[in-house]
Amino acid sequence: MLGRIDRGEVRIIGVDGMDSDEDERQLLPLSQRPEWSDVTPVPQNDGPNPVVPIAYSEEFTEIMGYFRAVYLADERSLRALHLTAEAINFNAGNYTVWQFRRLILEALNADLHEELGFVEQHASKNSKNYQLWHHRRWLVEKMGTEAAVGELEFTKKIFLNDAKNYHAWSHRQWVLQNLGGWEDELAYCNELLEDDIFNNSAWNQRYFVITSHPGLGGIEATLDSEVNYTIKSILIKPENESPWRYLRGLYKNNMQSFVTNPKISTLCLNVLTSKVNPVFALSLLLDLISNGFEPNKDLKNAIEAVIPESNSQNSDISVTICAILEIIDQMRVNYWRWRKNNLHSQVAEGVANLHIH
Amino acid sequence: MESSSSAADWKPTISQEEQWTLEGQVFHIYRMFCDIPPNSQSAMLELQRDSHMEYLVKGLRHLGPSFSVLDANRPWICYWILHSIALLGESVDVALEHNAIDFISRCQDQHGGYGGGPGQMPHLATTYAAVNSLITLGGHKSLASIDRGKIYSFLRRMKHTSGGFSMHDGGEVDVRACYTAISVASVLNILDEELVQGVGNYILSCQTYEGGIAGEPGSEAHGGYTFCGLATMILINEVNRLNLASLTDWLVFRQGIEGGFQGRTNKLVDGCYSFWQGGAAVLIQRLHAVTGSTSSELSDDEDSPDQGEGQQSDDELNSSSSPVNFIKRHTKTEPLLQSQALQQYILLCSQVEGGFRDKPGKSRDHYHTCYCLSGLAVAQYSWSKDADSAPLPGSLLGPYSNLLEPVNPLHNIVLEQYNEAREFFSSASTL
Ligand SMILES: [Zn+2]
Numbered sequence: 001m002l003g004r005i006d007r008g009e010v011r012i013i014g015v016d017g018m019d020s021d022e023d024e025r026q027l028l029p030l031s032q033r034p035e036w037s038d039v040t041p042v043p044q045n046d047g048p049n050p051v052v053p054i055a056y057s058e059e060f061t062e063i064m065g066y067f068r069a070v071y072l073a074d075e076r077s078l079r080a081l082h083l084t085a086e087a088i089n090f091n092a093g094n095y096t097v098w099q100f101r102r103l104i105l106e107a108l109n110a111d112l113h114e115e116l117g118f119v120e121q122h123a124s125k126n127s128k129n130y131q132l133w134h135h136r137r138w139l140v141e142k143m144g145t146e147a148a149v150g151e152l153e154f155t156k157k158i159f160l161n162d163a164k165n166y167h168a169w170s171h172r173q174w175v176l177q178n179l180g181g182w183e184d185e186l187a188y189c190n191e192l193l194e195d196d197i198f199n200n201s202a203w204n205q206r207y208f209v210i211t212s213h214p215g216l217g218g219i220e221a222t223l224d225s226e227v228n229y230t231i232k233s234i235l236i237k238p239e240n241e242s243p244w245r246y247l248r249g250l251y252k253n254n255m256q257s258f259v260t261n262p263k264i265s266t267l268c269l270n271v272l273t274s275k276v277n278p279v280f281a282l283s284l285l286l287d288l289i290s291n292g293f294e295p296n297k298d299l300k301n302a303i304e305a306v307i308p309e310s311n312s313q314n315s316d317i318s319v320t321i322c323a324i325l326e327i328i329d330q331m332r333v334n335y336w337r338w339r340k341n342n343l344h345s346q347v348a349e350g351v352a353n354l355h356i357h
Numbered sequence: 358m359e360s361s362s363s364a365a366d367w368k369p370t371i372s373q374e375e376q377w378t379l380e381g382q383v384f385h386i387y388r389m390f391c392d393i394p395p396n397s398q399s400a401m402l403e404l405q406r407d408s409h410m411e412y413l414v415k416g417l418r419h420l421g422p423s424f425s426v427l428d429a430n431r432p433w434i435c436y437w438i439l440h441s442i443a444l445l446g447e448s449v450d451v452a453l454e455h456n457a458i459d460f461i462s463r464c465q466d467q468h469g470g471y472g473g474g475p476g477q478m479p480h481l482a483t484t485y486a487a488v489n490s491l492i493t494l495g496g497h498k499s500l501a502s503i504d505r506g507k508i509y510s511f512l513r514r515m516k517h518t519s520g521g522f523s524m525h526d527g528g529e530v531d532v533r534a535c536y537t538a539i540s541v542a543s544v545l546n547i548l549d550e551e552l553v554q555g556v557g558n559y560i561l562s563c564q565t566y567e568g569g570i571a572g573e574p575g576s577e578a579h580g581g582y583t584f585c586g587l588a589t590m591i592l593i594n595e596v597n598r599l600n601l602a603s604l605t606d607w608l609v610f611r612q613g614i615e616g617g618f619q620g621r622t623n624k625l626v627d628g629c630y631s632f633w634q635g636g637a638a639v640l641i642q643r644l645h646a647v648t649g650s651t652s653s654e655l656s657d658d659e660d661s662p663d664q665g666e667g668q669q670s671d672d673e674l675n676s677s678s679s680p681v682n683f684i685k686r687h688t689k690t691e692p693l694l695q696s697q698a699l700q701q702y703i704l705l706c707s708q709v710e711g712g713f714r715d716k717p718g719k720s721r722d723h724y725h726t727c728y729c730l731s732g733l734a735v736a737q738y739s740w741s742k743d744a745d746s747a748p749l750p751g752s753l754l755g756p757y758s759n760l761l762e763p764v765n766p767l768h769n770i771v772l773e774q775y776n777e778a779r780e781f782f783s784s785a786s787t788l
Contacts, residue, residue, distance in 0.1 A: 045475040047463055049456040051417045052434040054424045064428075068476055094429040096477045099527050134529040163371070164624065166572070166579065173575045198372035200622040204577040207566055212575065241610060241622050248603075249566025283606075331698065334691040335609040338645070 029059070030066050035079055041065025042072060060090050071100050076107035085118065092126045098135050112143050120154075127158060133167040137174055148179035156188075163192060164201040173208055185209045186216070197233055203242040207249055219250060223257075226250055231267050234280075238271045244280040248287070259293040272302040279329050282306070286321045286339065318343050372623050379625050382717045383615045386705050402704050402755035404733075405711070406445055409726070412711030413438045416723055417453060429473030432464055432486040437727035439493045443771040444730045444761045449494075458499050461487050469507030469514075479511055480525040485537035492544065492770055492778040500781045506788050509547045512538050520555020531572045532563050536585030540768050543592045544775070546782040557595040560586045564599055567622060568607030578607060580620040580633040587637050588767050591683060596644060605641050608634060609693050616698030617706065617716075618732075627715045628707035629725050631699055631732020636766045638694040639735050643683060645690040683767070692739035699736045700754035703729050731769055734761040745772050 030036045042065055046053065056064075067087045070080040084101040087094060105115060119136050126132050140147045155172040158165050176182055186209050192202035210222050219226075227250060233243040251258035258264060265288070271281040285303065289295065295303070300317055307324050322340035326333050369377065390401055416438050420427075427434060435457060442449060449457070463475040464487055470479025471487035488508075491499045515522045515538060522534040535556050542548040562574040563586060569578025570586035587604070590596040611618045611634050618630035707713045712721030713729035737760060740752035745763050753760055765775040 042476075045463055047456075047459050047475075049452075050460045050463075051453065051457045052420055052431050052438070052460070053418075054420045054428060054431075055422050056425055056428075057422050060422075060425050060428075071476075091426050091428050093426055094473070094477070095480060095525055095528065096429065096472065099478060099525065102527060130524075130529060137529075138527075164621070166577065170573055170576050173573075177575075196370040196372050198370050198623045200624070201577050203622075204565065204567075208575050245567045245607070245622065252566055331612050331614070331695045332609045333695075335605070335693050338690065338693070 030062055030083075036066060039066060039069050042068035044068070063087050063090060067097060067100075071096070076104045078108065080104055081108065081110070088122065092122050092129050092132055095131050098131045102135070102138060112139055115139055116143075116147075116150075123154075123158070127162060127165055128167060130167070133171055137171060140175065141178065145179045148175055148181040151175040151179070152181050159192070163196060163199050166201075169201050169205060173205070176208075177212065182209070182213045182215065185213065193233070197237055198240055198242060200242045203246050207246060210250075219253075223250060223254075227261070227263060231263060234267060235270065238274070238276040238280065241280060244284060248284070255291050259288055259291050264288065265293070265295065265299060269299050269302055272299075272306065278306050279325065282321050282325055286318060286325075289318050289321070290343070316343070375625060376623075379716060380614065383626075383702075383706055386717065387701075390705060399756055402701075402759070404704065404755065404759040404761075405708065406447075406758065408711040409445060409730075410442065410447055412721070413441050413723075413726070414449065414453075417449065417457070429477060429480075430483065430486075431474045432461060432471055432483040432490060433473075434723055435461060435490040436486040436493070437723040439490050440769065440771070441723075441727050441730050443493045443774060444734050444764070446762050454494055454496075454499075457494060458491065458502055461490055462502050465502075465504065466507075466511070469504060469509070469511035478525050480528070481512075481515055481522060481534050481537040481541075482524060484508065484511070485541050488541050488544065489768065489770055493774050495774045495777050497781075500778060503545065505545050505547055505782070505785065508541065508545060509788055512542055512547075512552055516552065516554075520557075520559040522556075532560060532570060532582040532585045532589070533572070535559060536589045539589045539592050544768055544770070544778060544782070546779075546785065547788060548592070553593045556589060556593055557598055560590055561598055564604065568600065568603030568605070569611075569621075570604070577621055580611060580618060580630045580637070583608065584633040584637045584640075587640055591640060591644075592767060601641065601644065605693065608637055608641065612695055612699065615702055615706065616695065616700075617702035618694075618699070625716065626702065628703060628713055628732070629715065629728035631703055631707075632728040632735060632769065635694050635699060635732045635735045635739075636769065638692065639739055639766050642690050642693055642739070692736075694736065694739060696736045696739045696752060697754050700733060703733045703736070704755060704759075730761065731764060733759075734764050735766060737761060738763050 030041075041062065044061075044064065063083070063086050067083055070077075070083060081101065081104045084097050084104065087097045088101070091097075104110075105112075116136075116139055119132060119139065122129075122132055123136075140151055152172065152175060155168045155175075158168040162168070176185060186206070189202055189206040189209060192199055193206070196202070210216065210219055210226060216222055227247070230243045230247045230250065234240070234247070247264070248258075264284075268281045268285050268288075272278050282303065285293075285295065285299075295317055303317060303321060303324070307327060319340060322336045322343070325336040326340075329336065390398060393401070416434065420434070424434075439449070439457065448454070461471065464471045464473070464477070464483065466472055466479035468479070470481070471484045472479050473483045477483075488503060491503055512522070515525070515528075515534070517523050517530045519530055521530045521532075522538040523530050524534045528534075538552065539548065539556060542552050560570065563571045563576070563582065565571050565576075565578040567578040569580070570583040571577055571579055572582045583604070587596070587599070590599055607622075610622075611620070611630070613619055613626050615626045617626040617628060618634035619626050620630050620633070703713070706717055707715070707725065707729045709721050712723075713726045714721045715725050719725075737748050737753050740749045741747065741763075748760070763772045764770065765772050768775060770778070
């Protein structure tokens, strides 16, 4: 999160992927390379007694010294470009270096495919680095639609090892929205969910596709098939929270259909009577009832049967649901109590919503 | 799905395997805890203040070469360490304090804002870290070292056409950028209409169908961004535009069987979300306390017209919703998080000899130390009637010496230092 770099992502310092010409040159310190003889490195102005001082390696100190020199001189040259590559090899999190690199690339009108190759080298080791993904987005935006297929393939490759990589998903969504390539996206979501039905990132992507795919007709056009798919998924693993939230999401702006669709209440009944974790079913029912749904006798019986001894002859089934949830979902006991205490205002609000529609 | 045979029903997926492995490790620790005698138990629950202080102060004085990858995050390292020390109720010696103020000043850009180190471009996140560090250090010299006027122009320069903010010149636009900009502007008393304009719409566009908030529109609901988005909306006085019912529902389900929080649905528990999610839970708890009318505050608001900037006509509501009063607000509502379970995860699973970690099997770092301690403080005070009153007896897990300083969760600054800064900057001249 904020400024975070995971321990596991601390990269081994080294130079890789450069062409052999550069490889050889890098054996020499910058101070001994003739093409840098006209530049005086600028030391970091850390002051006499800095806090959080880092014991930089000699190479790191030297490279950053030269970087500061060209950065301050605003030298947008080929050698400066190479220098930024070396600085990035040491620390891919230095946004100043990345930003300066972009200015140089623009000034030199550099080959963007080559630059994509450079970014690629760093991708696997820095798959959670904001700068790298931001740079990639900038690059791909310049390249335009020709880059779409490659970027979709690239993010797929990332997902093979890390199917929930947040940056990669953002990047993929950006590519789809700006460069296209939607055709197989729903099938890809299916594929990922087949691999791991608990992959919430894939569920989120599915929602993104349903709502943003220009050719699917939006949520209304896909509602039936999506509801069927989601219900089937819930029945496979009723303890999986993702499809339950997805189901609510499908009806986000259509509460009335949610409340009146018999498939939804049948789903809840099925789950409640099948001796699996009933928390998500009860929680969904609570929301439905808050929005005007009236459970039939079978459903009421199934609810009360979750904890037979809790059958308080309570006329208000919502209160019963909250009471059950307080018992079986201890981690959220205060939440369920709070929901119970606010039931009536919620029903009132829910009914008001129905009238608006 | 069609092709997933019934065989797939019992074969665990990657998510399940990872979850079950971790549960095994966590419950191994909890079982061990249950099996030892009571005096050993209280020792195990004890916050290892001395070793934490040693680890923290050492980081201020020296960091090894492997920290080169954090070379553009040095104000962050300052904040993680200084805030941790302040939470422990400790302070650094005068020399170290002087050195910290001096160093952070060197990260200040001549045109405003702070960079990741001396000579680096100003960046919103490191500006937030630098300002929070200086406020945490406190005192006239520290607070007066912040050039509010220049920070204001930096913030204006970072304003993006989407209504959000860019992290830096040519940088990414996301919810973190909104939060760090608005938090800094609010605490420095330089927040105005121009900065606020469009921020609420941007955050709203990031609330997902799950209820939580994502980093960008379309992305997945995430604990860090949810905290940032929620705190931002409170700071700009537009929190009621969010769907708070679905946000609350998503949030409470992020506390897992291990007691700690996960960042996203079906991901593993991680100590740092003790603050991101725990802090958001406490903010929601305080929202419930608004003039006692909990229900309308938290019901689905999707059909009501947007309550745009400052449209609330009720002056009283406006003033009670201002960030300062928000923090002072009495809460009668019980916490939405399970405080004891959260404290247990932090103390038994995240705490190591000097510092805190994400989860068993990971190593400590300053980031997780900061946010585990922040989450611990939030949990300890979650039953308190006022933000700064002592926790109710029984709400503190472990010995009384575990008690940390209370924080202002909107900025994640220790309350006492926040109040000092608030006073300092409210009497400072307008720009
Ligand atoms: Zn973490």
